[in-house]
Amino acid sequence: MSDDFYKExxxxxxxxxxxxxxxxxxxxxxxxxxxxxxxxxxxxxxxxKEDGNERVSEVKFLGSGCAISMASASLLxxxxxxxxxNEVGKIGKDNVLKLLGIDLSPARLKCxxxxxxALKHALVEGKNGETDNN
Amino acid sequence: xxxxxxxxxxxxxxxxLPDLVYLDSTAxxxxxxxxxxxxxxxxxxxSANIFRGIYKLSQKATDEYELVRQKVTEFINGNxxxxxxxxxxxxxxxxxxxxxxxxxxxxxxxxxxxxEMEHHSNLIPWQNLAKKKNLNLQFLQFNRIxxxxxxxxxxxxxxxxxxxxITHVSNVLGTINPIKHIVQQVKEKNPQCxxxxxxxxxxxxxxxDVKDLGADFYTFSAHKMLGxxxxxxxxxxxxxxxxxPPFLFGGEMIKEVQLNESTYTDIPHRFEAGTPDIGGxxxxxxxxxxxxxxxxxxxxxxxxxxxxxxxxxxxxxxxVTIYGxxxxxxxxxxxxxxxxxxxxxxxxxxxDKDNVCIRSGHHCAMPLHTAxxxxxxxxxxFYIYNTLEDxxxxxxxIKKAQKIFINL
Numbered sequence: 223m224s225d226d227f228y229k230e231x232x233x234x235x236x237x238x239x240x241x242x243x244x245x246x247x248x249x250x251x252x253x254x255x256x257x258x259x260x261x262x263x264x265x266x267x268x269x270x271k272e273d274g275n276e277r278v279s280e281v282k283f284l285g286s287g288c289a290i291s292m293a294s295a296s297l298l299x300x301x302x303x304x305x306x307x308n309e310v311g312k313i314g315k316d317n318v319l320k321l322l323g324i325d326l327s328p329a330r331l332k333c334x335x336x337x338x339x340a341l342k343h344a345l346v347e348g349k350n351g352e353t354d355n356n
Numbered sequence: 357x358x359x360x361x362x363x364x365x366x367x368x369x370x371x372x373l374p375d376l377v378y379l380d381s382t383a384x385x386x387x388x389x390x391x392x393x394x395x396x397x398x399x400x401x402x403s404a405n406i407f408r409g410i411y412k413l414s415q416k417a418t419d420e421y422e423l424v425r426q427k428v429t430e431f432i433n434g435n436x437x438x439x440x441x442x443x444x445x446x447x448x449x450x451x452x453x454x455x456x457x458x459x460x461x462x463x464x465x466x467x468x469x470x471x472e473m474e475h476h477s478n479l480i481p482w483q484n485l486a487k488k489k490n491l492n493l494q495f496l497q498f499n500r501i502x503x504x505x506x507x508x509x510x511x512x513x514x515x516x517x518x519x520x521x522i523t524h525v526s527n528v529l530g531t532i533n534p535i536k537h538i539v540q541q542v543k544e545k546n547p548q549c550x551x552x553x554x555x556x557x558x559x560x561x562x563x564x565d566v567k568d569l570g571a572d573f574y575t576f577s578a579h580k581m582l583g584x585x586x587x588x589x590x591x592x593x594x595x596x597x598x599x600x601p602p603f604l605f606g607g608e609m610i611k612e613v614q615l616n617e618s619t620y621t622d623i624p625h626r627f628e629a630g631t632p633d634i635g636g637x638x639x640x641x642x643x644x645x646x647x648x649x650x651x652x653x654x655x656x657x658x659x660x661x662x663x664x665x666x667x668x669x670x671x672x673x674x675x676v677t678i679y680g681x682x683x684x685x686x687x688x689x690x691x692x693x694x695x696x697x698x699x700x701x702x703x704x705x706x707x708d709k710d711n712v713c714i715r716s717g718h719h720c721a722m723p724l725h726t727a728x729x730x731x732x733x734x735x736x737x738f739y740i741y742n743t744l745e746d747x748x749x750x751x752x753x754i755k756k757a758q759k760i761f762i763n764l
Contacts, residue, residue, distance in 0.1 A: 228760050233761065259700070259701060259716070259718060259732050260717065260718045260722055260725065261699075261731060286731055288699035288700075288701035288702045289699060289761070290702070330701070333701060
């Protein structure tokens, strides 16, 4: 872990976020706010069935926020592609921090975990747009 | 003229953290040793409860506590110390009015007016009351360019308008609202409409005269004016305060208690149920002494000097947007801004590495940010202990962040 916050890969993911955009139709979706700063991330996921497992086939996110929240969303959406939902469910705080490769204060931790929160909510509560959250 | 270097010697935090560049006094001010020592004196020499004992210590504590009520009254030029209620913070002062006055005086379809530039503390209590009692909320907008309130709408105020809840100084834009003029306009249209002024960002920085302003309620916090956290002040016109039932019930606020019924004591103690923050109130007294010693006019002159310098330095930077009035004379010592391509949180983080403390986010004013079409801003604010060098360090830090984020 580095105390140098804005390492090259974070700035890169912030300026050129991967999977940034919107799906026409999503199996799962969710919008999550960071009440501390008003930042917002919405995430959309499509899945496919393979060998009896449901896997992430497509994922997109939209949002506005700081470098940490945007970079972590970009990194996280890269990571979960092709993962089973079971595997995605096991992703925790430490995995996200490892992706970022930096230490964070509690206040910034919220920024880093905003996309993970959105992702978890999407898979648990955001199926097929049944809820009004998007 | 304020000698800020001399003033800084009164603030122990600068001895402990010599490199500190504190630019977040709008959130809470630093505390001088005079305030800290005065509170220590209470805890070490007469830390008894008030209004309880016959013994000397309790009497001493009571006297010191009540003396501060007098100091507050004089500081804001109130009529009588019975108009001054001590609560926990400015938010609680506003809630007290919403509960004790609002619940009992407003009915279905009455209107509460406020503004787009309020801190959440002067918005949510009214939203909640409006929901409960089916009231209508109306808002004055502010000019997106110069940050000033658009007052034309006041001409449409009606007999149904029962309250205008308005901030004296915006905690984001810095705009100093023309409260006296606004109160006159309101009272001309509807003398029954009361005006509550959130003075959290005004009392620490300007000479406030509640009689001259003509408002009915005026609220502020001790911790933003060199005092401790845990103490807020509600000032209200005597006849209005006197007509209000208690907000919190229990010890200290009663006259006679029977098992099934009680009578309540007079103002202001009717609104101070339970043991208050005695040490905190006594500390506030020392903060008022400190500010009086400097003189509030001098405080204002110093803040204009720093704010004017900061505005000019920030204007010179490329890709920086400043919100609110462009002239230092029209604003308090607070500047909210954004740097293109850098989120406020990231800017604050880069600055923090060099011990420059600024605020980032929505500063408890989300509707204001929505009106500006942004979700967050960076905010630097100034007080008596800030120097022009502090502003230079802020500017250096912004340039550093631009190097990291833009020129990579």
